[in-house]
Amino acid sequence: MSNLGSHALRAAPPVASQPAPVPRPSRPLGRPGQVSAAYSPDAPDSALLQVDGVSLEYRTPERVVRATHRVSFDVHAADRFVLLGPSGCGKSTLLKAVGGFIAPVEGEIRLDGHRVRAPGPDRIVVFQEFDQxxxxKTVKQNVMFPLLASKTLGRREAEERALHYLAKVGLDKFADVHPHQLSGGMKQRVAIARALAMQPRVLLMDEPFAALDALTRRKMQEELLELWDEVRFTLLFVTHSIEEALVVGNRIALLSPHPGRMRAEINSHDFGLGSLGGAEFQATATRIHDMLFEEEVEEGASP
Ligand SMILES: Nc1ncnc2c1ncn2[C@@H]1O[C@H](COP(=O)(O)OP(=O)(O)OP(=O)(O)O)[C@@H](O)[C@H]1O
Structure with missing residues (x-):
């Protein structure tokens, strides 16, 4: 795994909703095979998860805030799909909508062809916070809890599965301790084991390593990739770090600043931890950064 450098991106300040006809833009980043303008509106309906023209809003007594505007992308089985964009572009809101916690005001989200209408055990979220x-409860009880609460498994099977996934994240020896006895990285490993134990159709991760120190963060990225190699789960991962996106993802949706719109889809299959510091990796990171920077300048320049 790798740690991350931090091309932290900062967005323009939030503004009120501004619906506009923006049909599925995507923008080529250059080099064939490395980075591509990839949004394909005519892609076959074989995707596991389809986010189709999704606009999301928050309504407060004072105003309506449009968090995303007509965002579309498809996630296929075993993808490590990353939502990348500046702070406030609606990444977390999109993840919540896929989780079924927020309903789109426009468009729809489909999992296995069925419209997402509510949370379900087929979509489990790992958050950034250590207090999740x-x-x-002990570590083992934490991992068992969703399996029991959702009646997915009986107690014995739940315990077996919990220990199985704790072993996968290297924490089987800590099964009987309580979370306060663990480091931040270990707590995140428990959260990942708990999520994977549910064997969700899609694992949703919202900046899961952002609160960790740089070395632990790199280690966690590495472990996540190793785990993916073993289990081949489908991942939807939110970050505002370009490097983390390139390392963790095989595909990256680049979102423009608030309200978030699809700016480009980037193929990052070829990058991993071993690519860090390499010329191609750096060039791609710079190009992504420039795209986002350009957008911010454009936004700032407009009246
Ligand atoms: N509960 C809420 N009520 C009103 N507006 C909200 C609420 N939550 C988020 N927003 C607004 O929606 C927009 C998108 O927020 P969101 O948290 O999804 O962005 P993000 O890309 O995940 O940002 P970050 O990287 O900083 O977490 C922002 O303008 C934010 O201010």
Whole structure:
């Protein structure tokens, strides 16, 4: 795994909703095979997850905030699909919508061809916060809990599965300790084991390593990739770090600043931890950065 450098991107300040006819843009980044303008509106319906023209809004008594505007992308089985964009572009909101916690005001989200209408055990979220594990439960009980609460498994099978996934994240020896006895990275490993134990159709991760120190973050990226090699889960991963996106993802959706729109889709199959520091990796990171920077300048320049 790798740690991440931090091409942290900053967005323009939030503005109110501004619906406009923006049909599925995508923008080539250059080199064939490395980075491509990839959004394909005519792609076959074989995708596991389809986000189709999705606009998301928050309504407060004072105003309506449009978080994303007509965003479309497809995620295929075993993809490591990354949502990358500046702060406030709606990445977390998109993840919440895929999770079924927020309904689109426009467009729809489909999982296995069925419209997502509510949360379900087929979509499990791992958050950034370390306090996502109930502190009164042991590590093993934490991992077992969703399996039991959703009646996915009986107690014995749930325990077996919990230990299986704890072993996968290297924490089987910590099964009987409580979360406060663990480091931040270990807590995130428990959260990942708990999510994978549910064997979701899609694992949703919202900046899961952002609160970790740089070395631990790199290590966690590495472990996530190793885990993916073993389990081949489907991942939808949110980050605002370009390097993390290139390392973790095989495909990256680049979102423009608030409200988030699809700016480009980038093929990052060829990059991994070993690419860090390499010329191609750096050039791609720079091009992504420039695209986002350009957008911000354009936005800032407009009245
Ligand atoms: N509960 C809320 N009520 C009103 N507006 C909200 C709410 N949550 C988010 N927003 C707004 O929606 C927009 C998208 O927020 P979101 O958190 O999805 O962005 P993000 O890309 O995940 O940002 P970050 O990288 O900083 O987490 C922002 O303008 C934000 O201010």
């Amino acid at each position: 594990l109930p502190p009164w």
